[in-house]
Structure formats: structure tokens, C-alpha cells
Amino acid sequence: MTATLTDDIVATVLESIEDARKYEDDKEKASIIKDEANQFFKDQVYDVAADLYTVAIELHPTAVLYGNRAQAYLKKELYGAALEDADNAIAIDPSYVKGFYRRATANMALGRFKKALTDYQAVVKVVPNDKDAKAKCKECQKIVRRQAFLNAISTDHDKKTVAETLDISKIAIEDSYEGPHLEEKITREFMMELIQKFKSQKKLHKKYAFKMLLDFYNYVKSLPTMVEITVPAGKKFTICGDVHGQFYDLCNIFEINGFPSEANPYLFNGDFVDRGSFSVETIFTMIGFKLLYPNHFYMSRGNHESDVMNKMYGFEGEVKAKYTQQMSDMFTETFCWLPLCHLINNKIFVCHGGLFKEDGVTLDDIRKVDRNRQPPDEGIMCDLLWSDPQPINGRSPSKRGVGCQFGPDVTSKWCESNGIDYVVRSHEVKPEGHEAHHNGQCYTVFSAPNYCDQMNNKGAFITITGDNLSPRFTEFDAVPHPKLPPMAYANSLFGFN
Template identity: 85%
Template sequence: MSVTDDIVATVLENIEERGYDDDKHKATLIKDEANQFFKDQAYNVAIELYTMAIEYHPTAVLYGNRSMAYLKEELYGSALEDADNAIAIDPAYIKGYYRRATANMALARFKKALNDYQAVVKVRPNDPDAKKKFEECQKIVRRIAFEKAISTDHDKKSVAESIDINVMAIEDSYEGPFLDDKITKDFMLELISKFKNQKKLHRKFAFKMLLEFFEYVKTLPTMVEIQVPAAQKFTICGDVHGQFYDLCNIFEINGLPSETNPYLFNGDFVDRGSFSVETIFTMIGFKLLLPNHFFMSRGNHESDVMNKMYGFEGEVKSKYNQQMSDFFTEIFCHLPLCHLINDKIFVCHGGLFKEDGVKLEDIRKVDRIRQPPDEGIMCDLLWSDPQPIVGRSPSKRGVGCQFGPDVTSRWCADNGIDYVVRSHEVKPEGYEEHHNGQCYTVFSAPNYCDQMGNKGAFITITGDNLKPRFQTFEAVDHPKLPPMAYANSLFGFN
């Protein structure tokens, strides 16, 4: 029995002891408990309680509340379904349209979101929040249409062309590290120290790092192949999500990245946590210092929509400017989608595929230089999740799929893979074994969003012993800045 199951069982026992009049009354009591767990940010518990309340007496409000809890958990497919159910029960339930619009925004279905915001404004023409959301969504739809109308492959310019670091003056008051010709270990140590003390890297050096990183990642393949020598340790980390101080703790526990201590970080470096700028520059710095011993896979949060929604864009604009935010959007499109270690360990952020028959060669040929699509190999690599039952199921996230142990077994056999490592999901212990040891989840953001209470974890292997070994760790203190501090109010998450 999970912790969530225990909590739900206790809640139901208390309700039974207090008594209730009928199913409708019982559903109301369960809903009240669910609302409190939602307020306390225990969204998984709230979802289970809303589900039970719906079973007793379904209402638009219950579906709407569960939809919002699903949105908090990034389960956009389930959120959409619940919003539809809420509207079907009560077409006048305004929050249902809000929920559906938010889910569609997260899935980059902006025209559908605009229709829902328009419906809200029609009913509430004097509601300033509804009007603002409608106008902002309308701007996004118009911008996308304009960009599509004027864009051609040959005239699309890189943000890099608009950056001139030579005109960026360094103020006398600047107290951070100076970057000369190339990044050194001393520079990285000073950078981390300044970041810990909440100091900024000067924009001249920040842009210099980004320009160099951009030129490097453009040369990388979609699937990077790594050979770990026989006796060498190799570390695989999962989501960090802007939890810079926990990233530093990984290095305290496991050692700084070096030629004898290589790392792979498996996506979702940014968003949610409010120190994403410090996190990504630390990672970029180590990649430039150790190009053959520090590796970075793209996650679903290395994308334009997620960054607008969950805080990274707002943080970059707050700490630097819009130009840098736009450059990150372009850079993220060039990150590799996956890694293959010693021909036997396949590492990607999300998981396996909706269709059988995907070969490593098919992955190598994927055009990754774009925003994540809704279907196909790239989408599945970034979004899919394992499930305990055989076969495949639609994803609760609304994109990708859920894949069972038979899917993993066939794919590994077809491609000569021992096991798959993926991230993408919070786990109480920071990791979880799936599918008879042929799939592992690793998640490296402890006490995710300052409220989940989970441990973080990382995996170590050696070149001559590919069996995964797990190291768990607890969250460390950080400055009193809450997660999602820079999130866009359009999405209702800050």
C-alpha cells in the first residue's frame, strides 16, 4: 500500500466515523478533504479523493477541481477529459472552460484554448482576468500565424546573429567571475560559488557561453553514443528542474564532473524551480569544459511552451532579457534527444514508442531541430511513461504513450539493449525499477517544488559493470524563493 493509499484510507475512515446522510453528502465531505490536500499541494492525494467523490456523486465542480489537480501534475490529457466532463454536466460552469484552455495551452493547441477563453469572455465581458487571458492567447495565435506566413527555410535567422558581445560593457561594480578565452575549472568553481551567493554572471559572459554552447550542440547527433572505459564510473542523473542547490549537493556527494568522473543529465534542467538560470549555466559551463565527459539530453521542459508556462522564460527575462530567452529557445532545439552507453544502455527523458519496430537507426535519423511535435519518435522520447500492465495505453499527459513490460522487452531485444533509463516522473525514493529490470526511472530533484517530500537519486555504473547502482539523497536548504516564482500568470500556476 502506498503512502497516498494510506492517507486516502484514513480520510475515508474518518468520514465513516463522522457519518453522512447519503451519497451526495458523502461526496461533499470527500471533496472538502480533497480541497484541503489540494491547498497543501498534495495533488496526488487530492486526485484520488476527487475520484472517489465523483464515484459517489459526479458534479461539474468535482471534475473541474480534479482537472486543476491534473494540471498541477502535468497530466494534461486527463485534465482535458475532466474539463470536458465538467462542461458536459454544466455548460455554464466557467472554470471548466478555464481548465480546458490551460490544458490546451500546455499542449500548444492555442486555437482551441482561444475558443475557450472567448467563451468565458462572452459570458463575463467585464472580468479582467478572463479578458487578459483571452488577449494574451490571441496574441500567441496571431504571432504563430504571422511567423508561419513569413517564414521560409532560407531566410530564417538565428538569434545568435543579433548578439554582439563586444558592445557589452562590464561595470566596475561587477563582482562575478570573468571569462577569458575558454572556460576553466577555476572559472566553474567561482561561478558556482557566486551563484550560491545569489550573484549573477555578467550578461557579456553569459552570452559568450551561450554562443559557444550553441555552436557545439549544433554539431551533435540526435543520439549521442558514449563509451565508458572498463574501470571508469559513470553517473546518470534525472530531472533537476531548476533546483540549483540540490544540483550542487549532487556534486558534493558524488564529486564534481571531471574526465575521471563523467555525468549525463537526462533532461528537464529548467522550469518549476526558481534557480533555473543558475542550473542551466552550471551545466553549460561543464559541457564546455568537458565536452566528452559531460552530457545533456533534452527533456520535455526544454521547449518553448513549457518554458513560457512553468517559469524559465520569466526567470531569464527577469535576470537577463528577452533576447536571451529567445536564444535559449533556439538552443534547446539542438540538444540531443537520447544517449546510448556502451551499446547496451539506452537513456532518454520520457520513454519508448507508440509503434513497434522503431530501430536505433530510425532514432538517429530524427529531425530534432524543432519544437516537440504531438506524435512520432521525438514526441515519445520526450513524453512517454512506463506502465505495469502489458501493451500500450493513452498517456494521461495528452501526448506520448504509456508502454508496458512486453513493449520494453521487444524493443530491447530488437535493438540489443540491456535496459532503458528514463526520468520524467517524481518517485518517492528518487528512482524506480520497472519491467523486470529492463526499465528504470531516475529523478534528481528532491522535495520537488518544495512540497513533494520525495528523495532525489542518481545512477552509477562502470564500463565493465553496467548494472545500475542507485544513490539517494535528501533536499538541501535554498534561499527563500518559492518554486514557480517566475511562472506566467496566463496559465494560473503562480
């Protein structure tokens, strides 16, 4: 929903309330507005709900109002804002249990598991017979212990990766297997058969899935942090945004715009997985095309190509359900080697999130970033994966809790300093699938239509040619998919599904 449309709906609601009755005081008026906000929240119109809670808070702040707005922010993945609201709720009423719940959920999403555990323990102390609280506390404790174990063994330099210990030759193929067979190298015929099998909800055999992932792992390790692409004059190039496990919509992109080939190259700008419940099919389709056309199919890392996000938003659960924990662990290793950004014809800079919290970052600084890690909370890598544009000049703290919000002056200065025409980024749902920012020096493209089966947004992709770098946008609607809801494999304990 656009900011203008949200503002219009909020204004209409407030006018109707004003027309309906007079109020004894601000407390009563805030209560009526809260009821309206609650209904918009139930209807999953979280933008409007959050804005109405804001109006009510300005009239008469309460722990419940802050807690409710925190929940709306969690649904919008604005974890930093949710964290701040939960803190305010607890400050007003230290016995407000939902405040601790909200704060724990926000900290979970940000990978701050110890802080989350402290809050879950506080809830259990207050309501010791609450089964949900006890289950969340127990699950969070498992994650903290596992993280401590992994940190302990990470200093062991002799520890081998899954890729180093994997022996594909020992994986047998059953006679009953009816899917595509992978020879030494991927062919176009294999990819077409694989896509058809995926569409019919069949699995690729584990042996071939591991082989594809291993080959992909070895290839992306050889890539630079910033991949430079040359698009020849007169040749088309396509840039897509988030797909988020919406495999059938991915296939629709190929139906509309042509399948990847040496004559029809693509760049997918991160967030291939999570949320959508066909993330396995999506990522193996992309891996296959990358291996088939290594110089004509490109993939950037998004903030969801990370261990924390995959645990929360479904990809880890999906891989474990369809394959094994070992494969999930190998995806974690592999995602750490994905390039962080791309530079097209030295003029178009493409990254998942956006620009930087600090001035003076150069393309050479980006090239030198050590990307083989989980995303940090600060620095160039963090900003590339998490930041967002804002309409006003300067920079602001991100409502997501990591990265920053950067204004048109920041974009203009950075583009001028680095010889860039414009920045393409993704990371945010847009009603039309795309949006121009900062006087045409920054564009958002998002390629998951009807995101999570509830946002009613269009998807979009960008096409350029080597001799005309002006972006051209193609919008498209969602297509039907099997009746498996989004987040079907997510950890239901933590309220992300």
C-alpha cells in the same frame, strides 16, 4: 507519494466517513467525500485529492467534481486527463465557467493556444466584468498573434538566427563588474569561481553569458540525435534526472559525488530548467561543464527544453528578468539542437521520457530523427520526451496528453530487438528519487529533491562502471536555498505557479 501510500490514505479516509454516519443517498455521500478531497487539495496532496474526487464521481458525477479533479490533474501536470475532465464538466453543465477555465489551462500547457483562446473568450462572454478572465484572454490572444507572426516568417529562409546576428564584441564590460572573467576558453578555475558567484546570487556578465551560450549552440549543433558513450572498464559514470532549476541541489550532487571531470563523467537527462527559480544558474553551470569537458559531460533534451514549457513554467521569464529577451530567444534556438537520447556501452538506453507508441522503432530510426524543432505531438521525438512506463502490459493513452504509457511487454520486446539491457528515464517525481519498473528493464531517476519546495521527495542519481552496468542508486535530501519560491518568474495569469 507512492501509489500504495496514496491508496492507503484514500482507504483510511473512506473508512472514517463510513464509520461516522449513514447517508440518505449517493449524492450526499459524494458531497462528503468531495469536502475531504478539497481539504487534501488545499494541503497540496494532489494524488489523494484526485483519487477521492474519482470515488465521488463514481457515486454521483457532477460538473464541479470533474472540474475539481481536472484542477488536481493540472497540478500533477497530467494535462490530457485534465482536458478530458474539463470536457466532462462542460458536457454536464455548459454554463460551468470553471470547466472552460480548466480546459483553457490544459490546452495552454499543451501549446494549443487557439483552443485555449476560444475557451477564455467563452468565459469573458459569460462574465464580462471578470478581470482575471479578461486578463487571461488578452494574454492568450497576444501569444496566438505572436505564434501566427512567427509561423509567417518561418517560411523566410533568409531569416537569420540570434546566433548568426549576435555580435559579442559590441557588448561592453563595465568597470563595476566583479564577477569571473571568461577568456577564450573555459577553465576549471573559471567554473569554480562562477559557481561561487551564483551561490551568492551574483550574475555572470551578459557578454560572457552570451559567449558561453553561443559556443554551446555551435557545439550541440554538431552532435548526433543519439549520442553514443563508451565507459571503460573500472571507470565510474553518473546519470542524473530532472534538476528543474534547483541550482543549490545541483551543487549538492557535485558535493556528494564529486565535481565533473574527465575522471568523473556525468549525463544529465533533461529538464534542466523551469519550475525552480534558479534555472539560469543551473543551465549556465551545465553549459560551462559541457564546454570544459565535452566528452565527459552529457546533456539530453527534456520536454521542458521547449518554447511552450519555458513560457509557462518560468524559464523565459527568468532569462528576461536576469538578462534579455534576445537571450531567451537564443536559448529556444539552442535547446532545439540538444541530443534526444544517449546509448551507453551499447547496452543502456537513456532518454527523458520513454519508449514508443508504435512497435518496431530501432536505434537507427532514432538516429535519423530531425530534432531541430519544437517537440511534435506525435512520433519518435515526442515519445522520447513525454512517455511514461505503466505496470500493465500494452500501451495506454498518456494522461499527460502527449506521448504514451508503455507496459513491461513493450519494454521487454524493444530491449530484446535492439540489444539493450535496460532503459533509464526521468520525467516523473519519485518519493525516493528513483523507481524500478518492468522487471528491472526500466528505471526512473529524478534528481530534484523536495520538488517545487512541496513534494518532500528525495533526489537520486545512478552510478555504473564500464565493467558493471548494474545501476547503483544514491539518494539525497534537499539543501537550503535563498528565499525565492519556485515559479517566481512564471506567468501567473495562467495558474501554473
